[in-house]
Amino acid sequence: xxxxxxxxxxxxxxxxxxxxxxxxxxxxxxxxxxxxxxxxxxxxxxxxxxxxxxxxxxxxxxxxxxxxxxxxxxxxxxxxxxxxxxxxxxxxxxxxxxxxxxxxxxxxxxxxxxxxxxxxxxxxxxxxxxxxxxxxxxxxxxxxxxxxxxxxxxxxxxxxxxxxxxxxxxxxxxxxxxxxxxxxxxxxxxxxxxxxx
Amino acid sequence: xxxxxxxxxxxxxxxxxxxxxxxxxxxxxxxxxxxxxxxxxxxxxxxxxxxxxxxxxxxxxxxxxxxxxxxxxxxxxxxxxxxxxxxxxxxxxxxxxxxxxxxxxxxxxxxxxxxxxxxxxxxxxxxxxxxxxxxxxxxxxxxxxxxxxxxxxxxxxxxxxxxxxxxxxxxxxxxxxxxxxxxxxxxxxxxxxxxxx
Numbered sequence: 001x002x003x004x005x006x007x008x009x010x011x012x013x014x015x016x017x018x019x020x021x022x023x024x025x026x027x028x029x030x031x032x033x034x035x036x037x038x039x040x041x042x043x044x045x046x047x048x049x050x051x052x053x054x055x056x057x058x059x060x061x062x063x064x065x066x067x068x069x070x071x072x073x074x075x076x077x078x079x080x081x082x083x084x085x086x087x088x089x090x091x092x093x094x095x096x097x098x099x100x101x102x103x104x105x106x107x108x109x110x111x112x113x114x115x116x117x118x119x120x121x122x123x124x125x126x127x128x129x130x131x132x133x134x135x136x137x138x139x140x141x142x143x144x145x146x147x148x149x150x151x152x153x154x155x156x157x158x159x160x161x162x163x164x165x166x167x168x169x170x171x172x173x174x175x176x177x178x179x180x181x182x183x184x185x186x187x188x189x190x191x192x193x194x195x196x197x
Numbered sequence: 198x199x200x201x202x203x204x205x206x207x208x209x210x211x212x213x214x215x216x217x218x219x220x221x222x223x224x225x226x227x228x229x230x231x232x233x234x235x236x237x238x239x240x241x242x243x244x245x246x247x248x249x250x251x252x253x254x255x256x257x258x259x260x261x262x263x264x265x266x267x268x269x270x271x272x273x274x275x276x277x278x279x280x281x282x283x284x285x286x287x288x289x290x291x292x293x294x295x296x297x298x299x300x301x302x303x304x305x306x307x308x309x310x311x312x313x314x315x316x317x318x319x320x321x322x323x324x325x326x327x328x329x330x331x332x333x334x335x336x337x338x339x340x341x342x343x344x345x346x347x348x349x350x351x352x353x354x355x356x357x358x359x360x361x362x363x364x365x366x367x368x369x370x371x372x373x374x375x376x377x378x379x380x381x382x383x384x385x386x387x388x389x390x391x392x393x394x
Contacts, residue, residue, distance in 0.1 A: 038246035042239035049235035
């Protein structure tokens, strides 16, 4: 195999969820397409990586000093939703229902990986707790690390009158009781909600 | 979502087997890694696309005028294995058992897509039929297009004494009779091979 092809397959294999076979498929696909397609994708990779940086307020990705959400004066500034990664902002925005602000931690507490509170954007979150804030929604993942991060934030945020909430645990849409794990099922029962007639 | 991010996700989504969600995952992955990683992958894409071209003998991908296999004097020059794509060469080479040469057609006959004999490297294959050649192995896919291409080649290659063969049809390794389609099962029975005691 020519060196340049091997190098490309190796690069694609280094991406998450792409094994050697898929990487080869991607490489051969690009090699069949016009050279402009390859130049375009290469340029977009470089553009994105070089122009995007953390918003100086919330840590979300932006091509400006402040992200579009922080700049948007129509958003509800009394609510901050705390998430681990910029991709979580994208996920929540895709619902189209949340109108508050965000705070991106840049990860979750993970002592085994050497990630402590100082490695996350926690100080900047504390600075955002001001008069107008009514609620902080802890929307870190429901993994061990995400739960630990939520617990840590709950104990460390001296939020005064600000309400701190956690996203709900329960069965996912389409989920069946039979296959749910005990923990999920227990929480789904515990956090049951009243139905209106 | 910032424009540069959207552009990158769109580019990844255009690759085969990568949906919008996987594309977003790849983009966020790159954005978390050092900028050098993004520059490296972009450079490898451009390098591969610009340096690789068809071997002027067999049509396989190469960074030289002739590919490594055609240049390799230790290969068996009495055998040519005809395949659709350079990726098929990689697949056969990965077995490590075939020692002959290749001929890459650059696709398969597909009247619906407007791909006729003149769009494939068939003329150059005919030119390669010379005194030393003993066998042409038709190793196009066992799809409708691949089978049509194999039939066409069989009828059009005036190969003199050269033997023309087709790769075997049968059950794949690990395959079970119960789930095999009728066509495959019929061929597996028809083309049964004698076992040595």
